[in-house]
Amino acid sequence: MLDNLSREARLMTDEHTMYKKIGREFAEHSSVMHYNREYVRGDVTTNTVEGSFAIFKRGMRGIYQHCAEKHLHRYLAEFEFRYSHREAHGVDDAARADKMLMGIVGKRLTYQTTAARA
Numbered sequence: 337m338l339d340n341l342s343r344e345a346r347l348m349t350d351e352h353t354m355y356k357k358i359g360r361e362f363a364e365h366s367s368v369m370h371y372n373r374e375y376v377r378g379d380v381t382t383n384t385v386e387g388s389f390a391i392f393k394r395g396m397r398g399i400y401q402h403c404a405e406k407h408l409h410r411y412l413a414e415f416e417f418r419y420s421h422r423e424a425h426g427v428d429d430a431a432r433a434d435k436m437l438m439g440i441v442g443k444r445l446t447y448q449t450t451a452a453r454a
Contacts, residue, residue, distance in 0.1 A: 348380050388419045 337358055341347070347362040349355040350370045359365030366380040375383065392415045396403060403411050421427040421435055 348382055348385075350382055388415070391415060391419060 337347075338361060341362070343361060344363045347355070347359050347365040349359070349365070349367045351367050355365070355367065359367075366377075368374045368377055368380055368382060370382075375381065392412070395415060396411070400411065417436070417439075418432075421432045427435070
Protein backbone atom coordinates (compact mmCIF):
# COMPACT_ATOMS: atom_id res chain seq x y z
CA MET A 337 0.00 0.00 0.00
CA LEU A 338 2.82 2.39 0.80
CA ASP A 339 4.28 1.92 -2.68
CA ASN A 340 1.00 2.53 -4.49
CA LEU A 341 -1.07 5.05 -2.52
CA SER A 342 -0.53 8.74 -1.96
CA ARG A 343 0.14 9.67 1.68
CA GLU A 344 -2.60 12.30 1.32
CA ALA A 345 -5.18 9.54 0.76
CA ARG A 346 -7.98 8.76 3.18
CA LEU A 347 -7.55 5.12 4.09
CA MET A 348 -10.79 3.27 4.85
CA THR A 349 -10.56 -0.27 6.19
CA ASP A 350 -12.32 -2.77 8.36
CA GLU A 351 -11.24 -3.18 11.98
CA HIS A 352 -8.46 -5.70 11.36
CA THR A 353 -5.42 -4.84 13.49
CA MET A 354 -2.99 -5.15 10.56
CA TYR A 355 -4.25 -1.79 9.25
CA LYS A 356 -3.52 0.23 12.41
CA LYS A 357 0.21 0.64 11.90
CA ILE A 358 0.03 1.37 8.18
CA GLY A 359 -2.93 3.71 8.78
CA ARG A 360 -0.60 6.12 10.59
CA GLU A 361 1.23 6.70 7.31
CA PHE A 362 -1.80 8.35 5.68
CA ALA A 363 -3.54 11.69 6.11
CA GLU A 364 -6.53 9.92 7.64
CA HIS A 365 -7.42 6.37 8.58
CA SER A 366 -11.00 5.42 9.42
CA SER A 367 -12.47 1.99 9.83
CA VAL A 368 -15.84 0.31 10.04
CA MET A 369 -16.50 -2.48 12.50
CA HIS A 370 -17.65 -5.45 10.44
CA TYR A 371 -17.49 -7.62 13.56
CA ASN A 372 -20.28 -5.45 15.02
CA ARG A 373 -22.22 -5.51 11.71
CA GLU A 374 -21.22 -1.93 10.92
CA TYR A 375 -20.59 -1.49 7.20
CA VAL A 376 -21.06 2.26 6.74
CA ARG A 377 -20.51 5.17 9.12
CA GLY A 378 -21.02 8.56 7.47
CA ASP A 379 -18.83 8.47 4.38
CA VAL A 380 -16.57 5.73 5.77
CA THR A 381 -17.14 2.39 4.04
CA THR A 382 -15.24 -0.48 2.47
CA ASN A 383 -18.12 -1.41 0.16
CA THR A 384 -16.56 0.17 -2.95
CA VAL A 385 -13.24 -1.61 -2.68
CA GLU A 386 -14.92 -4.88 -1.71
CA GLY A 387 -17.24 -4.64 -4.72
CA SER A 388 -14.46 -3.87 -7.18
CA PHE A 389 -12.26 -6.62 -5.73
CA ALA A 390 -15.13 -9.11 -6.03
CA ILE A 391 -15.48 -8.25 -9.73
CA PHE A 392 -11.73 -8.69 -10.18
CA LYS A 393 -11.75 -12.09 -8.45
CA ARG A 394 -14.69 -13.32 -10.55
CA GLY A 395 -12.94 -12.20 -13.72
CA MET A 396 -9.68 -13.87 -12.79
CA ARG A 397 -11.40 -17.14 -11.89
CA GLY A 398 -13.92 -17.16 -14.71
CA ILE A 399 -12.22 -15.49 -17.67
CA TYR A 400 -8.45 -15.46 -17.33
CA GLN A 401 -7.85 -18.25 -14.79
CA HIS A 402 -4.12 -17.49 -14.53
CA CYS A 403 -2.01 -14.38 -14.21
CA ALA A 404 1.76 -14.21 -13.89
CA GLU A 405 2.82 -11.76 -11.18
CA LYS A 406 4.80 -9.72 -13.72
CA HIS A 407 1.53 -8.99 -15.58
CA LEU A 408 -0.73 -8.43 -12.56
CA HIS A 409 -0.59 -4.63 -12.97
CA ARG A 410 -2.04 -5.00 -16.47
CA TYR A 411 -4.97 -7.11 -15.30
CA LEU A 412 -5.64 -4.69 -12.44
CA ALA A 413 -5.54 -1.74 -14.85
CA GLU A 414 -8.08 -3.44 -17.11
CA PHE A 415 -10.50 -4.14 -14.29
CA GLU A 416 -10.04 -0.63 -12.88
CA PHE A 417 -10.90 0.77 -16.30
CA ARG A 418 -14.02 -1.40 -16.54
CA TYR A 419 -15.13 -0.47 -13.02
CA SER A 420 -14.58 3.26 -13.58
CA HIS A 421 -16.32 3.22 -16.97
CA ARG A 422 -19.42 1.17 -16.19
CA GLU A 423 -23.13 1.74 -16.77
CA ALA A 424 -23.60 2.96 -13.18
CA HIS A 425 -21.34 5.91 -14.08
CA GLY A 426 -23.34 6.64 -17.23
CA VAL A 427 -20.88 5.01 -19.63
CA ASP A 428 -22.49 2.71 -22.18
CA ASP A 429 -20.70 0.07 -24.27
CA ALA A 430 -20.03 2.40 -27.21
CA ALA A 431 -18.60 5.17 -25.00
CA ARG A 432 -16.46 2.63 -23.11
CA ALA A 433 -15.09 1.27 -26.40
CA ASP A 434 -14.30 4.82 -27.60
CA LYS A 435 -12.42 5.58 -24.35
CA MET A 436 -10.53 2.31 -24.60
CA LEU A 437 -9.47 3.00 -28.19
CA MET A 438 -8.33 6.53 -27.28
CA GLY A 439 -6.14 5.00 -24.58
CA ILE A 440 -4.17 2.78 -26.97
CA VAL A 441 -3.16 5.48 -29.44
CA GLY A 442 0.62 5.56 -29.74
CA LYS A 443 1.16 2.49 -27.56
CA ARG A 444 2.42 -0.85 -28.69
CA LEU A 445 3.02 -3.94 -26.59
CA THR A 446 5.07 -6.64 -28.25
CA TYR A 447 6.23 -10.04 -27.08
CA GLN A 448 9.79 -8.72 -26.98
CA THR A 449 8.69 -5.93 -24.64
CA THR A 450 7.13 -8.37 -22.18
CA ALA A 451 9.93 -10.94 -22.51
CA ALA A 452 12.53 -8.28 -21.71
CA ARG A 453 10.80 -7.58 -18.37
CA ALA A 454 10.95 -11.22 -17.27
